[in-house]
Amino acid sequence: MLSALATAGLLLGALIGLPGTAQAAGSLPCDIYGGAGTPCVAAHSTVRAVFSAYNGPLYQVTRASDGATADIGLLAQGGYANAAQQDAFCSNSTCRINRIYDQTARHNDLYPGPAGTSGMGADRGADASELAVTAGGHKAYGIWISPGVGYRSHGAASGTAVNGQPEGVYMVASGTHVGADCCFDYGNAESTPADTGNGHMDAVSIATTCYFAPCTGSGPWIEADLENGMFQGDNGSNTANTGNSSPFVTAVLKNNGQTTYALKGGNAQSGGLTTWWNGALPTRGGYRPMQQEGGIILGIGGDNSNWNMGTFFEGVMVSGYPTDAAENAVQANIVSVGYSGQTNVPNGPQGTITGPGGTCVDVGANDTGTNGTGVQLWDCQSYAEDQHWTHNANGSLSTIGRCLDIVGNGTAAGAQVELWDCNGVGGQQWVQRSDGSLFNPQSGRCLDTPGGNTANGTRLQIWDCNGSAAQKFALA
Template sequence: MRREKSTAGGGLRRSARWALLRPLRHLLSAVAAIGLVLGALIALPGVSQAAGSLPCDIYGAAGTPCVAAHSTTRALLSSYNGPLYQVTRASDGARADIGLLSAGGYANAAQQDTFCQDTTCRITKVYDQTSRHNDLTPGPAGTSGMGADRGADASEIAVTAGGHKVYGIWVSPGVGYRYTGVASGVAVDGQPEGAYMVASGTHVGSDCCFDYGNAERTPADTGNGHMDAVSIATTCYFAPCTGSGPWIEADMENGMFQGDNGSNTANRGNNSPFVTAVLKNDGQTKYALKGGNSQSGALSTWWDGGLPTRAGYRPMHQEGGIILGTGGDNSNWNRGTFFEGVMVAGYPTDAAENAVQSNVVSVGYSGETDVPNGPQGTVTGPGGKCMDVAADDTGTNGTAVQLWDCQNWAEDQHWQHNADGSLSTIGRCLDIEGNGTANGAKVELWDCDGVGGQKWVQQADGSLLNPQSGRCLDSPSGATANGTRLQIWDCNGAAAQKFSVNGGAPVVGTGSKCVDVAADDSGGDGTAVQLWDCQSWAVDQHWYHNADGSLRTLGRCLDINGNGTANGAKVELWDCDGVGGQKWVQQADGSLLNPQSGRCLDSPSGATANGTRLQIWDCNGAAAQKFSVNGGAPVVGTGSKCVDVAADDSGGDGTAVQLWDCQSWAVDQHWYHNADGSLRTLGRCLDINGNGTANGAKVELWDCDGVGGQKWVQQADGSLLNPQSGRCLDSPSGATANGTRLQIWDCNGSAAQKFKLS
C-alpha cells in the first residue's frame, strides 16, 4: 500500500506513536509442547501428531503447500536444516549464514554472537526454507518511501523461542526486504493464497507499511488488488475503527482493510507482545482475517466474508512479488518486529490455521518486543537540548545531526552507546561527514560501518571524544537554537562540548563504589563484575533493571557463574538467557537478592578496593551487601508521596495505582517515561481504567498497549496531562494518605495534581 508520510507544519517535529540470551540450560519439555498442539492436530486428517509437525508440514498435509517460509527464529519445516538468514559485518563486510541448532529446530544465535562480536551486523538476506528459493534481500527504491531499503540491525531484538535465545527482525523506518519479480509458486492474477506471520503487537506504528506477503513485481503502486499482504499496524485507514489498535489488516493496495469493504468494527485488534496475524484470500470473492496471541490461546476471526466491493478487488490482480516490512511501492516509514511467516498456495482450511496457531504457541515465545536490546537514552547537550536527527525518525545516510528540544516520543533522540564505541539510533550511527578529522567537520547519520568517525568516548569532563580525530563533539559557538548542526572541534571543556549520554543508571555498592564490568565498556561473556570508582562516563556502569528482574549493561546481563547457588559463587557478565542466576530483587534493607539461590550480591569481607570481584553470599544485611539500583525514577506527588503500585512489586493487569511513602528500594516506585509518552514500571504502564476519559476515572497498571489512556505529558505547572482525555492525574480532594487511589480530573493547577517526574 502507498500512504503519504504525515508531516507537521511550521517547523514542528512530527509526533508518532511507537511503540540476550545464551541458550537456556534447561530445555522446554518436548512432551509439554506436543500437548499444546495435540488438540488442533487431531482435527486435521493426515497430519502427524509428532513433535516435528511444523507450520509448513501442517499446511502441506492440508493441501495448501508453503511457497515461501521466512524466519530468523526457527525452522518452519521439520526437514529443514539450511540457513535461516545471512548477516553482514560492518567492520570488514564479511558475511555469515546463520543456521539451526538441529534439523527442524531453532536458530543458532551463538553463531551470530561470535561472528558479530565487537562490531555491528545487519541482516542482509532472509532465506526461503521451501525448495523455491524465494529469498528476501533489502529492497530497491520505489515510487514512494525513503529510498532503497537497508537491512535490520541483526542484534537489535533478542527473544526466547523453545528455550533458546533467538533474534527477530527489528523494522524501523527505512528497513525492509523484498523479492523483486515473480516469486516461484506465489499467487498471481486472482489465484487463491494464504499467509501468516508472528510479529510484535507492541512495536507498531501508524505509517505505511509493515506488511508481509504478496506485492507488486517492482516497487510501484500499480492499482487496486495488486497486493495481498497481511499487516499489523495502528492505521485506521477506513473509519470507524474499534479502539486504538494495533489491528490485523489486509493490504490489498490503496487500502488497509480490517474486513468487509475496509471498515470493520468487529475487528478489536491484537496488542500482545507476540501476535499471530493471518490472512487468506481466494482471489475471486472472499477473504478472511484472523489474529491471536502467539503465546497462548486460539485465533480470533475478525473477518470471513466478501472481498471489498470497491473497484479492482473482485477479482484480485496479485503480481507475485514478496515484501517484508514495507508497502508495495516501498513505502518504508513504519515500524514493527518480525519473527516468522509463510505464504501458501491455495485457500487454507480453518483446521490448518488452528493447528499452526497451536504450533506457534508451543514454541513458547517470550521476551519484550517493544524495546530494542541495547540500552538507550537521550544525549543531552548545550542548553539542555537533545541530540536529534533532522528528518523526524526517518533519517537516511547523510542526514544532519543537530540540537533540538528534548521530546520523549522522538525515537531519533534515543541513542544506544554500543560496545564498539558507536552511538546509534533508528538503525544508523553518529558519523563524521566523510570520516573527517578537521575542525568544523559536520556530524551526520550513516550506516554503522565501524570506521573511526563513528567512535565516541564519554570523557570525565562531560565531553564526547572522537579518538580518531582527537576532537570533541561540539555545538558551533555554543549555539543552543533548535536545528543547530553539530560538528567536531578541538576539545576545550567549554559548555558547547558537554554532551551527556543518559541511558541506564549506576548500581552503587559498599564504599560508594559502582558495580562495574572489568573490560572497560567492551565486556564479553564471562567478564568479571567488580567494584570501581563511579564514573559518569563509563557505559558499563549504566545498568537497566528489566521487567524480568535482570540487570543489563552492554547488551548482557549480571549473571552468577555457572548459574551457581553456593556461597562465594562469582558474578560475571553473560548473554541474557533468563536463567535464575540472572534475577535480582531489590530488598528493603538495600541488598540485592538472587531468589534462585536465596543469597545476596556481596563484596567479599566488605572490601571496597577498585577491582574487588563480586559474589553471592548468605544475606546478612551488612554494608558489604548494600547495592542500590537507581534505574527509573520516582514520580513524586502531593504530600511528597510517591506514585506506587498497590501489589508490592508484583502488580498485574488492573492493579491499583496509589500514593505511598517514597521508598528507595521499591521497584514499583521507579518509573520510566518512555518515548511514546507512557510511564512504565514492572513491565506494565500507568493506564486509565477502561481507557476512560471522564472525571474520576481511576488509574491502574496494565499491559503497555499504546492506547490514549497510557499517554502522560509533564506540564509547566508540574501536572501530568493525559492528552486523550484532556484531564490530569489527580489525588481525590488532595488526599495524601498511604493507599489513596489516583484518578484523572479536570486540570486545575492545585497541589492535588502536582506529580513531578524526577
C-alpha cells in the same frame, strides 16, 4: 505401569511441542498446512524452522567492519535459531540482515528492496541484533523494522498466487512496536516496486492505520493490504475489529481470490484465534477477482512505501485457501513455542546518548540516515532505532549502519557532525571522559550543543572543551 505412564508422558510432551523440546514430526506450521492440502510456498523466520525436516540457514548477516557474511542456522533440525553463532560473528562490530532464506524448496528468499514509485530510496537491511527474544527456551532475534528497512523477493516468487488464485498467509509480529504510516506488510505484492492498481496485493498487516474510518479504539489492527487500502472487512471499515496489542501477535489473512477473504488475530503466547472478518471481498473496483502479481514483501508496501515500523519473527505463505482447522493447529503450535521478551524497545548492545536537557542524540530524517544526514538533539523515543548507538571497539559511535562523523573530517571549532559510512578516520573517534564530555582526539575538541540550545532539531557540533552543560553527553 509407571514405565508405561512415563513413556506416555514423553509422547504427549513431544506432541504438544513444549518450549525447549524438539517438535514432533509433522507438527510445525508448514507440516500442518501441507497435511491439510495447502502447502507452504514461502516460509521465512529468523527464530526457528517452520518445517520439521528443515535444517538449513534462516538468514544471512553482513558485518559492518569488513563486509564479511555469515549464514545463521539452527541448533538442530526443525529447531530454533543459533543466536550464539550470530553473536560470535558480529562481536565488536555491527551486522545487518541482508538475506532471509525461504525454507521451502522454492528458494523465495528475501533481500533489501529496491527503490520504488513511492519516492523512497532503496531499503536497507535490519540491524541483526536490535531485538532479542526467547523462543523454545532459546535466545533468538526478531527483525526490527524501522523507516527505511524492508525486504522483497527478486520479482515474482515461485508458486505464489497470481491473477485471483487462492492463498493464505500468517505472520508472528509485535503488537507493541507499531505505527500508522505505510506499510508494515508481509505477503503477496507487485512483482516490481510500483502501485499497479487495486487488487494487485494480498498481504497481512498489523498497524495503527485507520485507512477506512470508522475504526474501533486505537489499534493496532490486523488488516489486509489489498493495494490502495488497508481493509479490516467489507469495503474497508469494520468496527468489530477491536485490535491486537499483545507483545507477540499472530496475524492471519486468507483470500479465495474471487469473492471472499478472512482476517484473524491472536496472542502468539496464549489462546486461540479471533476471526475479525470472514466475508465478501471489497466491491470497489479491482478486488473481484483479485489480480495478485506474486511478489513477496516484508516490512514495506507494494510500491516500496517504507515509512512504518514493526517487528517480524516468522511467517509463511500457502497455496490454496486454508481450513480453519489448519489455522487453529498452527496457532496452537505458535503458542507452544513460548515466545517471551519485551518487543517495544530495542534491547541489543546499543545504548542511548542523552544530551543537554534530557534530550537524545538523534539522526535527522526519521531513521533513514544516508551519508551526510545531520546529527541533532531530539526528544527521546524508546522505539527510535537512530537514537540507539553502539560504542565500538575502535572508538567510533554507530547507529543504523553508519558512524557519528565530523563533516569533512574537520577539526575547527563549530564544525558540524553528521552520519557517514564508518571508515576509521579521526573525525569518527570519540572518547567518553569522566566529566561527561565526548572528546574527539584528532581535533582536540568536544561534542557540543550550540549555545546550550536543547530544542528539537538542534544540530550538534564540535567546540573547545569547556566543561559546560552543553557538552554533557551520557552513554547508557
